[in-house]
Amino acid sequence: MHKKLLDIQQLQDDYIARCNKMEKISIAVVHPCSADALNGVIESVNAGLIDPVLIGPEHKINAVANEINADISSFKLLDVPHSNAAAETAVKLVHQGKVEAIMKGSLHTDELMKEVVKRDGGLRTERRISHIFLMARETYHKPFIITDAAINITPDLMTKRDIVQNAIDLMRVVNPEITPKVGILSAVETITPAIQSTIDAACLCKMADRGQITGAIVDGPFAYDNVISAQAAKVKKIKSKVIGDVDIYLVPNLEAGNMLAKQLAFLTNAFSAGMILGAKVPIVLTSRSDGVKSRISSCAIAVMMVYAKKHCVEEEE
Numbered sequence: 243m244h245k246k247l248l249d250i251q252q253l254q255d256d257y258i259a260r261c262n263k264m265e266k267i268s269i270a271v272v273h274p275c276s277a278d279a280l281n282g283v284i285e286s287v288n289a290g291l292i293d294p295v296l297i298g299p300e301h302k303i304n305a306v307a308n309e310i311n312a313d314i315s316s317f318k319l320l321d322v323p324h325s326n327a328a329a330e331t332a333v334k335l336v337h338q339g340k341v342e343a344i345m346k347g348s349l350h351t352d353e354l355m356k357e358v359v360k361r362d363g364g365l366r367t368e369r370r371i372s373h374i375f376l377m378a379r380e381t382y383h384k385p386f387i388i389t390d391a392a393i394n395i396t397p398d399l400m401t402k403r404d405i406v407q408n409a410i411d412l413m414r415v416v417n418p419e420i421t422p423k424v425g426i427l428s429a430v431e432t433i434t435p436a437i438q439s440t441i442d443a444a445c446l447c448k449m450a451d452r453g454q455i456t457g458a459i460v461d462g463p464f465a466y467d468n469v470i471s472a473q474a475a476k477v478k479k480i481k482s483k484v485i486g487d488v489d490i491y492l493v494p495n496l497e498a499g500n501m502l503a504k505q506l507a508f509l510t511n512a513f514s515a516g517m518i519l520g521a522k523v524p525i526v527l528t529s530r531s532d533g534v535k536s537r538i539s540s541c542a543i544a545v546m547m548v549y550a551k552k553h554c555v556e557e558e559e
Contacts, residue, residue, distance in 0.1 A: 250378050250379075258291070258542055262289075267343050272332045274296055291542055299324065333357045336523050341523070344524075365522040374389040374519060375389070377503065377506060381510075386488055391503045403455060407457075423483065424484065439494035446460060516528040
């Protein structure tokens with residue numbers, strides 16, 4: 243549909259330039275005990291995005307800093323014995339109003355999310371917590387989201403409603419000039435009672451029609467080929483405004499989303515940034531194998547989210 247190649251480096255530069263017009267955010271960095279995790283913090287500071295609070299075993303963090311020859315003496319550092327304590331401390335700092343966001347370091351996702359999703363003392367809101375990969379490929383004309391690939395394993399209909407609304411709200415923060423187009427993925431493009439994801443897709447589309455999902459064009463189900471390729475859709479005689487122009491891919495389950503995102507990242511060199519949505523504050527959540535660029539762009543998205551929330555509150559007041 244669109245043949246223009248996307249300049250990924252320029253996209254990242256544009257994100258940072260946009261954030262430089264906003265206030266940098268205070269962010270709790272949970273267990274930054276690897277070179278990539280700490281370098282991501284340092285480069286995000288150098289880009290003017292964040293004011294970090296490093297949380298973890300002080301000797302481990304300093305050892306990594308020495309390994310990469312980095313001076314972190316100007317960063318606030320809270321010494322705690324292990325990664326579980328680091329996650330718990332980060333959530334407490336949010337409740338105390340001392341940080342505006344959280345950033346995952348080199349701990350496992352489950353360790354961090356255990357503290358985030360606690361019913362007593364966690365960071366839940368009325369919206370289901372979900373994860374997005376914001377991705378970009380040179381051969382696709384704009385950034386796009388894949389959700390949920392990290393948190394909700396087998397989401398039911400109402401969970402999918404929150405997952406897609408979270409993603410829509412974020413895409414409207416990242417690019418407020420567009421009406422996002424959501425493609426709901428399944429194995430087939432027809433409503434098939436034996437495949438629950440097709441039934442969910444039909445319900446979600448009707449929910450969008452009736453205002454239960456807002457701010458986007460929602461369509462599906464689609465097999466991946468007939469929503470990414472106008473030619474594939476033409477062969478199957480499928481017509482939709484989202485074909486070839488998807489902003490958000492809603493996947494049927496975590497396994498499908500995780501495989502899709504990682505295939506794109508490792509086989510097509512797609513760029514990705516990772517965020518947790520639906521919590522009281524933005525949570526930067528990239529894979530432990532993700533590089534520094536992914537962490538910087540994720541921090542930029544967190545800055546946009548914090549700014550948008552503040553700006554919305556100011557307008558309401």
